[in-house]
Amino acid sequence: MIPRRFRAATLAAALLAGGAARAQSVADVYKGRAMEIIVGAGAGGGYDVNARLVARHLGAFTPGAPSVVVANMPGGGGIAATNFLYNVAPKNGLVLGTFSNAMLTQPLFGADSVKFETGGFGWLGSTSREDGVCIASRASGARSLDDLRRRRLVVGTTAPGTTTHLFPTLLNRVFGFDFKFVTGYADGGQVVLALERGEIEALCQTWSSLKIAHPEWVPQGRVQPLVSIGLGANPELAGLPSIMDLARDDEQRAMLEIVLAPTLAGRPFALPPGVPAERLDALRKAFVTMTQSAAFIEDARRARVELSPADGLEIDGLLRRISAAPPALVAKVRAIVEAAPPR
Numbered sequence: 052m053i054p055r056r057f058r059a060a061t062l063a064a065a066l067l068a069g070g071a072a073r074a075q076s077v078a079d080v081y082k083g084r085a086m087e088i089i090v091g092a093g094a095g096g097g098y099d100v101n102a103r104l105v106a107r108h109l110g111a112f113t114p115g116a117p118s119v120v121v122a123n124m125p126g127g128g129g130i131a132a133t134n135f136l137y138n139v140a141p142k143n144g145l146v147l148g149t150f151s152n153a154m155l156t157q158p159l160f161g162a163d164s165v166k167f168e169t170g171g172f173g174w175l176g177s178t179s180r181e182d183g184v185c186i187a188s189r190a191s192g193a194r195s196l197d198d199l200r201r202r203r204l205v206v207g208t209t210a211p212g213t214t215t216h217l218f219p220t221l222l223n224r225v226f227g228f229d230f231k232f233v234t235g236y237a238d239g240g241q242v243v244l245a246l247e248r249g250e251i252e253a254l255c256q257t258w259s260s261l262k263i264a265h266p267e268w269v270p271q272g273r274v275q276p277l278v279s280i281g282l283g284a285n286p287e288l289a290g291l292p293s294i295m296d297l298a299r300d301d302e303q304r305a306m307l308e309i310v311l312a313p314t315l316a317g318r319p320f321a322l323p324p325g326v327p328a329e330r331l332d333a334l335r336k337a338f339v340t341m342t343q344s345a346a347f348i349e350d351a352r353r354a355r356v357e358l359s360p361a362d363g364l365e366i367d368g369l370l371r372r373i374s375a376a377p378p379a380l381v382a383k384v385r386a387i388v389e390a391a392p393p394r
Contacts, residue, residue, distance in 0.1 A: 077114045077115070077329055077330055077333045078114035078115040079115065080143070080145075080330060081110075081113055081116070081144075081145075083117075084115070084117045084118075084145060085117060085118045085119070085120055086109070086117045086119045086144075086146070086147065087120050087122055087145065087146050087147075088102045088106055088119060088121045088122070088149060088320070089122050089124050089136060089146065090123045090124065090148070090149055090150070091124060091126075091128075091129035091130075091131065091133055091148065091149065091150030091154075092129065092150070093123055094123050097318070098129075098150065099121070100354060100356060101178050101179070101318045103121050104178070104347075104351055104356055105149075105178065105341070106119040106120065106121050107119075107350060108341050108346065109337060109341055111341075112340045113333065113337040114333055114337075127164060128153065129150035129151035129153065130154065130157070133148070133150045133154045133167055134164075134165070135148075136148040136150075136167075137166065137168075137171065137172065137323060138166055138167070142324070142325040142326050144322060144331070144334065146323065147320055147321060147334070148322075148323075149318065149319060149321075152177075152181060152313035152314075152316050153212075153313055154167075155312045155316055155319070155370060156169075156309060156313065157169075159373065159374070159381050160385050169370045170367075170374040171324040172321040172322065172323065172324060173321060173322035173323070173326050173331040173335075173363075174316070174320075174321050174335075174370070175320040175322065175334055175335050175338040176320060176339060176342070176361055176362055176363040177316045177318050177319045177320065177360060178317075178318045178320075178342060178356065178358060179259065179317045179356070179358055179361075180314060180315055181214075181257045181318075182280065182283075182288065182317075183218050183255060183258060183279070183281060184255070184256070184258045184261065184276050184277075184278070184279050184280060185199075185206075185218060185222070185255040185276070185277045185278050185280065186261070186268075186274040186275060187199075187204060187253045187275050187277055188246055188251075188252055188253070188273075188274055189273055189275070190249060191204060191252035193253070193277065194275050196277050196292045198277075199228055199277050202229070203231050204229075204230055204231070204252045204253040205230075205231045205252045206219045206230040206232055206233070206251060206252070206253040206254060207233050207234075207245045207250070207251035207253075207254050208232055208233070208234050209234075209236050209238055209239060211389065212388065212389075213239075214239075214255065214256050215242055215254060215256055216232075216234070217388065218256075220387060220388075221280075221294070221307075221310055221387060222255075222278070222294070225297075225303060225306065225307075225387065226297050230253065233245070233251050239256055239260060240264070242254050242256070243265065246274075253277075258279075258285065258287065258288065259357040263355065276291050277292075278292050278294055278297075279291045279292070279293045280294045280311065280314065281293070281294075281295075281311060281315070282307070282311050282312070283315065294307065305373075305376060306380065306387075308369065308372065308373055309373045309380075309381070309384045310387065310388065312370065315361050315365070315366060316361060316366045317359075335363045335364070338363065339362065343360075
């Protein structure tokens, strides 16, 4: 059921849909108004913290200088909010959303609960990419990707679909590496503890999570990064082999684009389909300018929010490409994503 406050917002949008509203300048649309960010998660988590950071700054860079408020809509791992933004939210540019980056590829895999097409959203950008990395403990003796090619490493994972499971599965199934999985850890923190205790030799997770949990590990040489996992170059992982460099042909590159699309849009922000183009363009420019501002960067530092912004047009272009992927290729990717852990 749609919350009453959102039904009211939808009715208000309909009342504004006449010709006079369409003739307004962008600044007129936002002046004296409040924008709303719908968060597809509960209060206090990473997506909520990112949304509130953006809410404190986006209005200052938007024509008309609107205020910005946050509303949480958890449910279905982000599906409830994503469905709402796509199908119900006002298309006047006053409502935007942020939700799990896993939503970016859900329409390709045909889940019944998915009622949206990611290529239809107006993507503003992301505050942070979520590039991944696979690391090995010092005790493992692995010091390079070549070492990983020559021997089996025991890797710890949580549930299928998580980065701890997906990244090593991708390396095994597409590129022939030989991770041995130890599964069933409750969360990424438990996998980290298992690495510290010597129960496992390797783990794969997002680079930002590793830095936040153990910023001293890499500088002190307690772990060795082996391969970066993402679609673009991460300056903090410069010099490390990239999974994209392993792709041998166009099909493998296309498969990686689908699987790793969520890493590009780590903390995505989007408008519903159908928002007037001039408003989408203004908010895209506002988002980019905001992420480059000193005040935003300093606020993010205080809030311990990792920043590595992605451009909305880059996200949009990627999603349009993967949405057009041949069904046979999507089926191959789905088999990897849903693969059971190897024994």
